[in-house]
Amino acid sequence: MVEIHMLQRSLCPMFCCLLLGVTDTGLAATDYYSEADLLADIPLVSAGSRMSQTLHETPSSVTVIDREMIAALSPNNLVDLFRLVPGFVSFYINGSLPGLSGHDATDDDPRRLEVRVNGRSVYVPAYPTISWESLGITPDDIERIEVVRGSNVPIYGSNAILGAVDITTKSPLQEGGTQLRVTAGSQNTRNLNLRSNFKLQNGYAQLRVSKRENEGFDRLEDQTDVGHLVFNAAFTPSLADTVDIEVGFSKGSFGIGDGDHVELFADDEVTSYWLTTGWARVEEKQQWKAHLSYYVNDAEHSSKQLLSEQEEWSPAEIGMYLAGAADPMLDFGWGERKSELWEAEVEHQYTFSRNLRSLAGVGYKLQQVRAPLQLEGDGQVDNHIIYAFSNIEWRPAPRWLTNVGLMIEDQSIDEVNLSPRASIHFQVTPQHNLRISGSRTYRTPSLFEARRHTNFQAYDSFYNDHFFSDDDLEAERLETVELGYYGSFFGGKLLVDWRLFHEDMEGGVDHIKWRAEHQGFRPAEDYDGKAYFFSNAKDWVATGYDIQIKWQLGETTNIALQHANTRLDLTRVKAWNTPPEEREDKVPEHISSLLLTHHFDNGWGVALMSYQQSFVDWRAGKDEGVDAFKRHDITLSKQLDYNGYNLEFSLKIDNVTDERYVEYQEGNYFGRYTYFNFALGW
Numbered sequence: 001m002v003e004i005h006m007l008q009r010s011l012c013p014m015f016c017c018l019l020l021g022v023t024d025t026g027l028a029a030t031d032y033y034s035e036a037d038l039l040a041d042i043p044l045v046s047a048g049s050r051m052s053q054t055l056h057e058t059p060s061s062v063t064v065i066d067r068e069m070i071a072a073l074s075p076n077n078l079v080d081l082f083r084l085v086p087g088f089v090s091f092y093i094n095g096s097l098p099g100l101s102g103h104d105a106t107d108d109d110p111r112r113l114e115v116r117v118n119g120r121s122v123y124v125p126a127y128p129t130i131s132w133e134s135l136g137i138t139p140d141d142i143e144r145i146e147v148v149r150g151s152n153v154p155i156y157g158s159n160a161i162l163g164a165v166d167i168t169t170k171s172p173l174q175e176g177g178t179q180l181r182v183t184a185g186s187q188n189t190r191n192l193n194l195r196s197n198f199k200l201q202n203g204y205a206q207l208r209v210s211k212r213e214n215e216g217f218d219r220l221e222d223q224t225d226v227g228h229l230v231f232n233a234a235f236t237p238s239l240a241d242t243v244d245i246e247v248g249f250s251k252g253s254f255g256i257g258d259g260d261h262v263e264l265f266a267d268d269e270v271t272s273y274w275l276t277t278g279w280a281r282v283e284e285k286q287q288w289k290a291h292l293s294y295y296v297n298d299a300e301h302s303s304k305q306l307l308s309e310q311e312e313w314s315p316a317e318i319g320m321y322l323a324g325a326a327d328p329m330l331d332f333g334w335g336e337r338k339s340e341l342w343e344a345e346v347e348h349q350y351t352f353s354r355n356l357r358s359l360a361g362v363g364y365k366l367q368q369v370r371a372p373l374q375l376e377g378d379g380q381v382d383n384h385i386i387y388a389f390s391n392i393e394w395r396p397a398p399r400w401l402t403n404v405g406l407m408i409e410d411q412s413i414d415e416v417n418l419s420p421r422a423s424i425h426f427q428v429t430p431q432h433n434l435r436i437s438g439s440r441t442y443r444t445p446s447l448f449e450a451r452r453h454t455n456f457q458a459y460d461s462f463y464n465d466h467f468f469s470d471d472d473l474e475a476e477r478l479e480t481v482e483l484g485y486y487g488s489f490f491g492g493k494l495l496v497d498w499r500l501f502h503e504d505m506e507g508g509v510d511h512i513k514w515r516a517e518h519q520g521f522r523p524a525e526d527y528d529g530k531a532y533f534f535s536n537a538k539d540w541v542a543t544g545y546d547i548q549i550k551w552q553l554g555e556t557t558n559i560a561l562q563h564a565n566t567r568l569d570l571t572r573v574k575a576w577n578t579p580p581e582e583r584e585d586k587v588p589e590h591i592s593s594l595l596l597t598h599h600f601d602n603g604w605g606v607a608l609m610s611y612q613q614s615f616v617d618w619r620a621g622k623d624e625g626v627d628a629f630k631r632h633d634i635t636l637s638k639q640l641d642y643n644g645y646n647l648e649f650s651l652k653i654d655n656v657t658d659e660r661y662v663e664y665q666e667g668n669y670f671g672r673y674t675y676f677n678f679a680l681g682w
Contacts, residue, residue: 047146047166049391049403050155050359051349056433056486057393059403059423060150061499063548067143067170069560072597072607074635074652074677075139076183076191076214078132083593083611085147086546087564088163091663095187095216096224096254096268098132099664102149102162103503103542105570105586107619108664111446114152114160117167118232118246120276123159124297125339125367125383126374128446131297134272136228136248138193138210140181140679143170149546150501151480153419153441154405157387161443161478162503172197172204173234178682185652185675189214203235203243216255220667221265226252244278256301259622259667266303266333272296287349289361295341303333307458321462321527328458335373342366347389355395362388369447376453376469383447384412401425409442413450414475417442435484442475449473449509449534464527467511470535471519479504498547507536510619513575538572538580542587560595583617585625590614603640609633621665629661631670637677646681 048058055062063085075081079098082090089101093108101110111129115122117137124131145167152160176197183191194209208230216222232246250272257265276293308318308327318327347361365385372379391405407419423437444450454467484499511532515523523529546564553559568587571580596608610632617625637650651674658672 045146047148047164048152048155049393049405050347050361050389051357051391051393053393055495055497056427056435057401057403057425059391059405059421059435059437060148060152060482061484061497061546063147063149063497063562065145065147068558069595069597070139070142072605072635073139073595073609073633074607074637074650074675076189076652076675078135078137078139078142081139081145082147082165083609084560084562084595085149086548086562086593087149087544087566087591088147089588089591089613089616092668093664094222094254094256095214095220095668096133096222097256100130100132100165103501103544103566103568103587104162104505104508105538105540105568105572105583105619108621112159112162112443114156114164115167116156116165118169118244118276119278119291120246120274120293120295121159121341121343121365122295123341125341126337126369126371126446126448128159131270131272133212133224133226133254134228134250134252134270134297136208136230136250136272136274137167137169138181138191138212140179140193141169141195141208143168143174149499150437150482151421151439151441151478151503153443154407154421154439155389155391157385157389157407158409158411158417158442158444158475161441161476169232170195170206171234172206172232173236175206179679180681181677181679183675183677186654186673187214187216189675200233200235202237203233205231205233207231217668220255220257220259220262222255222257224252224254226250226254226270240281240283242280244276244280246274246276248275249273257303259665262667264303264305264332266301268299268301268334270297270299272298285351288347289349290346291344293341293343295343297337297339299334299337301334301337302331304329304331306330307456307462322459323461325459325461330456330458331373332456333373335371337371337374338369340366340368357393358390359392360388360390362386367447371448374448374454374467375451377451381447381451382412386410399427401427403437407441409444411444413447414444417444417475431488433486435482435486437480437482437484439478439480441478441480443478444475445469445473445509445534452534462527463525465521465531468519468521468531468533470512470533472536473509473534474507474536476508476536477506479506493552495550496547497549498545500545501543503542505538505540505542508538508540509534510537510572511535512537512573516576518576535573537574538570540568540570540586542566542568556599558595558597560593562594563590563592565590585615585617586619588614588616603638605635605637605639607633607635607637609635618664622662623666626662626664629659631655631659631661632657644682646679648677648679650677650679651675652677 045062048060079090082088099110115130148164152164156164178196181193190213192211197206211227213225228250230248235243254268256268274295278291281288343365345363349359351357367383370380387409389407394402403423405421410416419441421439426434452467452469455465481502487496512535515530521531544566549561551559570583594610599605612630614628633654635652639648654673
């Protein structure tokens with residue numbers, strides 16, 4: 001009955017929009033796909049299929065965050081932008097460690113989203129998660145973001161099982177001059193960002209320099225101190241060809257830890273560098289793209305403590321467990337983790353006719369991870385990935401469109417996986433479009449899930465195994481069905497993007513506690529007689545709907561409304577000898593956000609952002625869960641020109657009402673934060 005009630009509630013917006021649209025436009029029109037209708041104020045996107053498509057033609061729902069929205073929000077952290085994506089959860093694990101997740105029972109290591117910056121995968125292969133503060137970009141550097149709200153494995157591979165984020169930075173081909181931005185405010189925030197564009201002999205180039213510091217949450221040692229230097233250039237050797245190159249370096253120190261054990265917070269020292277080159281050729285009927293990239297993420301985290309303090313031993317227990325030996329100082333941190341990612345890829349797109357297009361590509365990745373304290377054997381694992389992908393867009397009739405996509409991945413730590421997806425689109429009128437799509441996709445376990453072994457040892461008298469990987473660990477499998485609606489009203493001034501989804505995950509990776517002999521683990525020889533094995537320990541079904549409405553009220557006022565309703569039915573095996581546990585609160589049931597922006601004639605502007613989230617019991621987060629909260633942010637800005645310089649002053653207040661709330665874990669308490677921004681362009 002609950003699911004039926006949810007279905008009824010979620011279908012109401014679609015039928016109301018269709019009724020209004022049909023009444024307004026009528027059904028007498030016969031030229032359903034006139035060029036004017038297709039191009040009028042409907043953004044083109046490519047993240048859903050790698051093809052340039054209008055939003056109602058993509059096989060999955062896509063949210064676009066453009067530079068105007070980013071400038072209006074004036075966020076200090078990149079992940080805050082994703083509060084504008086319905087169904088995505090943006091949160092802080094620590095003040096220095098932001099996270100982003102979809103419809104999964106995530107923990108402090110979100111790992112089911114693919115993120116790309118200018119076409120380059122930026123995940124850290126070990127986890128694989130995103131080191132958001134080490135990407136070499138700030139919000140001010142971004143031209144646009146496309147977010148696929150649903151599985152996108154057939155296009156971007158295993159990591160995109162719950163969605164994908166495609167970030168495009170401002171290009172020196174389109175932007176000139178130099179921009180300087182300075183931010184200061186709460187949490188002792190001090191940010192400096194410089195972006196300079198200049199001409200080369202055969203192209204254009206850009207230099208980005210940034211330094212960011214803040215002290216994180218009160219009473220926690222989760223400070224951030226990070227900087228980056230990035231050079232990129234674009235060349236156009238011919239009218240058809242474009243060549244890009246980017247070289248980047250990022251170095252930072254991030255305080256991380258568990259809010260329940262503040263004494264163990266320690267700095268994670270992270271150094272990243274990358275080199276990527278790309279080539280694109282656009283001809284009348286075909287397009288070629290290729291890129292080669294190399295990415296290194298080198299991190300070291302040390303949290304040393306006396307063994308007796310870690311285990312809270314009494315003097316008698318110290319003598320018993322250590323047999324009279326000195327109390328050793330052990331490192332309970334993550335240790336050294338060096339991840340390297342090589343990637344080479346070629347894709348080809350061909351237009352056979354107005355009704356048929358195809359895209360195909362092949363690629364190779366080499367993941368190399370060294371983590372002596374976290375991985376089995378000698379602490380080093382190599383993973384070779386060969387993959388091929390395709391998408392065919394076919395219009396069998398004027399009002400019908402189909403997309404069929406497929407990804408084939410062969411990883412050395414997994415068997416070959418085939419991930420297909422298909423969508424059917426129907427145009428009710430030129431302004432109102434329906435979509436139904438389905439997919440079966442796979443995520444190969446990360447190297448930390450598939451090759452884990454963590455233990456602590458002192459002398460010959462103390463041995464404690466902590467994490468293992470199960471020998472039978474398999475890829476996660478997700479089956480999805482979506483029903484979508486995309487509508488345009490008032491000449492494209494009002495856009496409605498709605499979808500109803502059903503996601504069935506089988507074999508989700510989590511760890512199971514063992515107190516019996518298993519895979520070489522012997523409880524009788526272990527200090528506490530238990531160990532945790534990464535296994536296919538949980539299944540879940542996520543059902544619900546999300547909706548995004550964008551409304552342009554005149555030339556100077558815009559509204560963006562986002563809402564998601566999600567029900568997650570999860571079963572998880574917590575221990576080897578207990579039945580699965582059933583939970584329903586591992587994702588927020590309701591997430592809503594509203595952005596209102598207005599620009600006045602005299603250079604003043606104002607942006608109001610409201611966000612609310614219902615109760616959620618995070619995996620490995622705050623013990624009793626995180627209560628529902630709401631927050632309201634306001635940004636007031638002033639732009640002016642002075643002697644050829646472009647100046648902007650802005651005041652940003654987050655959580656204006658000072659409603660104290662917590663995110664993810666104990667200690668992450670938000671209050672009212674105030675920031676001052678100054679930008680200078682010339």
